[in-house]
Amino acid sequence: MINCQKHVAEYLKERITKVSPYTVAKDASALAKLYGCSSTDFGVEMPKRRRQDIIRSRSEVKGFDYEKHRDILDFVRGTGLRRSELRHVKVSDFYKAKGNLYVKVQRGKGGKYRVAKVQPEYREMVEKIIEGKGKEDKIIQRGDIPNRTPCHAYHGKYARDMYKKLARPLGTLTREKKYFCRNDMKGKVFDRGALLKVSRLLGHNREDVVVSHYLR
Numbered sequence: 067m068i069n070c071q072k073h074v075a076e077y078l079k080e081r082i083t084k085v086s087p088y089t090v091a092k093d094a095s096a097l098a099k100l101y102g103c104s105s106t107d108f109g110v111e112m113p114k115r116r117r118q119d120i121i122r123s124r125s126e127v128k129g130f131d132y133e134k135h136r137d138i139l140d141f142v143r144g145t146g147l148r149r150s151e152l153r154h155v156k157v158s159d160f161y162k163a164k165g166n167l168y169v170k171v172q173r174g175k176g177g178k179y180r181v182a183k184v185q186p187e188y189r190e191m192v193e194k195i196i197e198g199k200g201k202e203d204k205i206i207q208r209g210d211i212p213n214r215t216p217c218h219a220y221h222g223k224y225a226r227d228m229y230k231k232l233a234r235p236l237g238t239l240t241r242e243k244k245y246f247c248r249n250d251m252k253g254k255v256f257d258r259g260a261l262l263k264v265s266r267l268l269g270h271n272r273e274d275v276v277v278s279h280y281l282r
Contacts, residue, residue, distance in 0.1 A: 071101050078110045087113040127216050138211060139220050141195060144188025145169050146224035146267060149217040153208050158201040160184075160192075167192065175269040182267050185227055225264055225280035232260035245273050256281065 074097055081090050091112055094105040105112070132139065141147075147155060151171050159170040167184040174180045184192050195205060211217075234257050236244060245261055247254040261273035270276070 074101075074108045075110050078108060082110075082113055127214050130212070130214050130216065135212065135215060137191075137195065138206065138215060140188060140191055141206070142217050142220040143223045143227070144185050144192050146182045146221055146228070147171065147217075148175065148221055149211065149215065152206050152211060152217070153204070155205050156201070157196050157199045157203050157205065160196060171269070178269055180266065180269045183228070185224065185231075221268075222280045225268060225276060228264050228267060229256075229260055229276065229281060232263050233257040234260065245277065247277060251277070 078090060078094055078097075081093055091105075094108065094110070094112060098105040098107070138152075142152070145155075147169070151174060154173055155169060155171070159172065161168055161170070166186070167189050169182050169184060171180045171182060199205070236255055236257065239257060243258050245256040245258040247256070256273075256277060258273055261276050262271075264280075265272055265276050268276070268280075
């Protein structure tokens with residue numbers, strides 16, 4: 067395994083031509099951990115990661131029948147679940163508390179557990195999908211999710227919707243409670259507390275992830 071380290075630079079250079087800067091950085095980090103070194107030790111200049119280069123599911127998917135699969139898309143927008151999470155969520159994962167509907171995500175991003183709030187305007191639709199199913203029944207069968215379903219885009223819509231609901235007027239916040247953007251988003255300001263709440267609903271724990279990947 068140690069002898070393979072000399073080929074890492076060649077591998078990373080090839081990856082740069084095929085995948086996003088974010089994926090290259092993740093690969094380099096994983097390899098550095100494997101070999102007990104820093105990613106800079108491979109001698110490869112990592113491409114800059116820019117917010118405007120994040121293009122996953124931003125645009126309409128050509129050939130995808132949005133109306134035919136509207137229930138699934140609305141379910142994602144209402145719950146914020148990722149494609150991989152849709153395959154595992156069961157009726158028993160939903161519960162009500164303080165007048166709201168929540169879903170327990172047993173195996174979320176990175177295998178982590180989290181609780182996501184169902185958006186109020188989608189609650190009735192979600193409850194209709196659940197209605198008539200047994201507690202241990204899966205909400206959506208794997209075969210019901212087409213390969214090209216733009217789940218990430220609707221997961222993003224959930225994030226933006228929730229931020230709008232949670233954000234406080236910026237004029238009422240002190241400077242330390244505000245998130246000031248830099249680089250290509252310089253000049254934009256967000257409610258730091260709302261960002262963190264949305265981040266946790268999505269299975270993250272960083273404000274900048276919400277800003278960079280969803281609030282565009």
